[in-house]
Amino acid sequence: MTLRTAVIGGGTVSEVHLSGLSKNPRTELVAICDLDEEIATAKAEKYGIQAYTDLDELLAAENLDWAHVCTPVQTHVPVAKTVIDAGVPVQIEKPITETYAEFEELAEYAAEHGVTVSEKHNHNFDPVVRQARKRMESGECGTIKGVEVIYTGCSNPDDPNRGPWNFDLAGGEFEEGLPHPIYMTLRAGGYPRSEDDVQATTQLMGEYEYDFTYDGAMVQYVSDDDVLCRTTMLGGTRPVRQLMIHGTEMSLTADLISQTLVEHDRNYKAGGKGRALNNVDNVIDRVAGTIQNLRAVIKRSNSDDWDTERLLNAHYYQNHAESIALEAGDPSQMPVPLSESRWMVRLMEEIRTAAAESAEEGAPIDAEAITQDAE
Known part of the structure; x- marks a missing residue:
């Protein structure tokens, strides 16, 4: 079928x-x-x-x-x-x-x-993100204490990448990209214990022709599993895009740009030797990941095999998994549950609310209106 x-x-x-x-x-x-x-x-x-x-x-x-x-x-x-x-x-x-x-x-x-x-939550299916979650879910990291996603180098609000319809959003083109780091945090760290556990902070650092309210945002919460989760998003900087998983036995840094996974399993505080070996470990992981990615790219360029393509392309990977679920007629197999989307939209709403409140607090004071009210 x-x-x-x-x-x-x-x-x-x-x-x-x-x-x-x-x-x-x-x-x-x-x-x-x-x-x-x-x-x-x-x-x-x-x-x-x-x-x-x-x-x-x-x-x-x-x-x-x-x-x-x-x-x-x-x-x-x-x-x-x-x-x-x-x-x-x-x-x-x-x-x-x-x-x-x-x-x-x-x-x-x-x-x-x-x-x-x-x-569509494609970054959750990036090869390096799948690797990181597999290591985490296997128990290798021990108890997960925290999850961080850093997603900088985002578009500025007035960048016309997707089209002028984005300029009607509170954060413009910047806001359109926010789902990526938010859903990654939700998938790796879990959902917030409650809406009261969510805290959002925003900033408007640029000057724009349109009335945008933010071009930088941070949201954090504590998950159902007592994991401290934080997402940082900035527009107009050099891109740094990483998922960091902090565990009692091992921590991981999944770099989305290089698609490499770095393990942090050594106690570098034990002394100078530990710090040196920790640096060596990081370099080895980066080099090994780069070589692995190069081999995968060469394999894909020499083959049009679907399995090869879907394993390297996160969009294809999600679509493949969804097509299996739809064929089976089993919504529970869908790789992106609506519960994840619900919390993603909820966190975006918290960000917009924080931005609106910040814009209101920073609005210039109308001295004439205050005088009239007093009279």
């Missing part, structure tokens, strides 16, 4: 969906839908599929088993609801919704109709 699949939205991010679905032996890519006929036609010609500019027409004609929504976040709820009405499972690009209220609306709608909804 192959899943008849279509992509809705032909913007920047649609390409990785189209390419992966066209290669996945479990999916049959049949159509692309975009309001812009020129974009839809160009994508359709590239992949040998049908082009549509009307979503209802697509759903009526193609008898889909799966749809991928790659439209602006402001349209996710109405587009997804239309797909759900047709009884078609849907994967939605991050962020799944713009607000927490919208998420609850969408989740309730999907549950009422018995249709599976998921969100």
Whole structure:
């Protein structure tokens, strides 16, 4: 069985969906839908599929088993609801919704109709992140005390990478990228014990033409398993993107940029020798990881084997796992549960709230208004 699949939205991010679905032996890519006929036609010609500019027409004609929504976040709820009405499972690009209220609306709608909804959380399936979580889940790290994700070098709010629709978000293009480090923290560290355990801090460091409220954010909480979790996100810096897992027996640093995993299993405080050996260990891990990645890249360049590609491409990996779950008709097997998306949106809402409060506190004082109120 192959899943008849279509992509809705032909913007920047649609390409990785189209390419992966066209290669996945479990999916049959049949159509692309975009309001812009020129974009839809160009994508359709590239992949040998049908082009549509009307979503209802697509759903009526193609008898889909799966749809991928790659439209602006402001349209996710109405587009997804239309797909759900047709009884078609849907994967939605991050962020799944713009607000927490919208998420609850969408989740309730999907549950009422018995249709599976998921969100793209690709970095959770990066090769190095899968390695780190495997080591952590095997117990090698001992008791996990903390999880940190550093995700800097993000886009500035006014960068037009995804399109001008991003400028309507409180954090602009910067906000559009926040789901990545947040869902990584949730997956590795666990969900917050409660909403009261979440603390968010933001800053607006740049000057922009639009009324953005933040271009840097930090969110932290304590998880159900008593893990201290923290996520730091900055726009406009040099990129540093790492997942750090702190355990009693061993800590790990998964570097997303180099896709290398560094083990911290030596007590460098024992003396000068320990510090020197700790440095040697770090270098060895980096070199070994780099060699492993080079071999994988060479293997991929010399082969179009799907298993080789999906193991190296996090988007493909998630799609492959979801296609298996959909074929089995078992939503519990979906690699990205809606519970993870729910907390991701909730934490983003905390960040936006903190940014709005900070902007209000920093607003210039209207002396004339104060005088009038006093009178």
